[in-house]
Amino acid sequence: MLDIFSIQRTVEKNFPYFGINKKNEIIRLLYEISKKEKINFLKITRDLKGRDFSFIKKILLERRYPYTLLKEKEPRFYLPILDIQPENKLRIKKFKLYPKKIYFEKETEDLSLLKRFKRFFPRAEFIQIETLKDYLKAHGYTLKDYNLRKESFFIVKEKYDFLKNCPCTKDALNCGYSILNLGFGCPYECIYCYLQEYTDSAGIIFSGNLEDFFRYFKKFKRSSKLRIGSGEFTDSLFLDDITQYSVELINFFRDYPDIYFEFKTKSKNIDFLLNAKSSKNIVISWSLNPQKIIKECEFYTADLKERIVSAVKCIEAGFKVGFHFDPIIYYEGWQYDYKELLNYLFDKIKEDSILWISLGTLRFNPRLKKIIENRFPENKILDEELILGFDGKLRYPKEIRFNIYKKMLEFIRKRAKHLWVYLCMEERVIWQALKEFGISMKNV
Ligand code: SF4
Known part of the structure; x- marks a missing residue:
């Protein structure tokens, strides 16, 4: 990892007359x-000594972006204080999912999920809590806790928030998705997961x-053609x-043929689901x-081939x-x-086995940038040019996004002329500029 302390010390020494923000x-x-170009930062500061701040910032921005x-036209850069604490770094070890502690709300005592967890995780310590809300209030939370989250499970009784509209993002075209919580x-x-923040x-x-x-749901007033996903x-x-949710969900939604229910995953854990008709x-x-990105950025998930093999098995079993x-x-x-x-x-x-394909370029809340830097200091995804976009999220510049979608749609249309393709969380002008490729918000 780069020696941040040396950078700070050098800036302090070379530019003592600048204010703290500068x-x-x-x-x-x-x-x-220096991270992106893999060079010593001293090579960059050499020619900057004695220059005024706006000159230095201009030179550095031109090199970085x-x-x-x-x-x-008027790019907005996001340059938060650099604050990387080595103890926040995630150590990628062999994947093992066996919680040490399973907290369960009092009201979940009789639920079959708790009984199943007791059967599958007999060595875990089971601890009753009044409610998750009370527990969270009483316990602090840091990034180090997030790194250890696999060690604790919480079983709760959801009361209010079962189904919500996907919030999408400000000023983007919404595809009308609903989320089952x-x-x-x-x-x-x-690396990019928004749940981190x-x-x-x-x-x-x-x-x-x-x-x-x-x-x-039986009483829920809904429009037809709803798309719901968990x-x-x-x-x-x-x-x-x-958890064995899948079979119950499939059996339930089979009676609602005008609704699409989607299981979204990066796993190959489909065997239980395949028990359902x-x-x-x-x-x-x-x-x-691409497998390169899975390897570098999606730790512990199934690899590309495993995902496709799983999809083929689902199709063979009659699913879309x-x-x-x-x-x-x-x-x-x-x-x-x-x-x-x-x-x-x-x-x-x-x-014809595929119901939809969505496309969305990397975007995230600016708060996530510092979390990624801390948890994955060697990441490469932040080295690209990410600027504040139309919705305040960090995104690639508009032209890069447009070119990515265009290329992807050209590739897709060569092989799948009629497949429903839509953009996720993207602004209207980009949708419009890509109309010729038959992208649409329509529900199937
Ligand atoms: S699969 Fe990856 S992106 Fe999806 S919820 Fe898990 S960590 Fe986040």
Whole structure:
């Protein structure tokens, strides 16, 4: 890891007359440039000594964001204080999912989920709590806790928030998705995962009262053609062999043929689900990325081939599948890897077995940047040019995003002329500029 302390000391020594905010911006830019270019920061500071702040910032920004400064009209950069604490770094070890402690709300005592967890995790310590809310209030939360979240499970009774509209993002076209909240948290470690900044729980939460959701849903006033998924705040299938949600959900939604229910996953944990009789309105979907990205950025998830093999098994069992190229990661040569990936996908799976494909380029709340730097200091995804976008999230510059979608759609349309493809959390102008590729918000 770069010696941040040396950068700070050098900036202090070379620019003692700058205020603290200016020094912090210089430190951040020096860090990012030397990380990206893999050079010693002293090589950058050499020619800057004695120059005024606006000159130095201009030079550093031009080096850090050359494409953005050339192409974007009024780019907004995000240069927070550099604060990386080595103790927050995640050590990637062999994957093992066996909680040390399982906290359960008093009201979940009789739920079958708790009984199953007792059967599957006999060595875990089971601790009764009044409510998760009280527990969280009484216990602090730090990034180190997040790194250890696999060690604690919480079983709760969901009362209010079973179903919600996907919040999408400010000023983006919304695809009309609904989220079934069956838990919160995931044991996998995707570098870009937004849950890292979205949670305050030092464990993985499971809602145990699926039957209450079914009761609620029967009375729920809804429009037809709803699309519902359980993979927004968690991975839908990572523990399905134990939670056993899938079969109950499939059996329930089979009676609602006008509704699509989607299990979204990066796992290969489909065996329990395959016990259910298939139904055409049940969609099992995988997020896909080239194997290089899976290896570098999606720790503990199934590899690309395993995901595709799982999808083929689901199709053979009579289910429909979906794929989410989300987030698409930009890097030099990205288009060759994604083209290969799409060709591989369509070699293995025919267009008419796929219900939808979504495309979304990397984006995240600015708060996540510091979390990624702390947990994954060697990450490469932050080395690209990410600037504040139309919704205040960090995104690639608009032209890069447009070119990514265009290329992806060209690849897709060569192999799948009529497949429903939509963009996730993207602004109207980009949708409009890509209309010729037949992308649409329509529900199938
Ligand atoms: S699989 Fe999804 S929920 Fe789990 S860490 Fe990766 S991005 Fe987050």
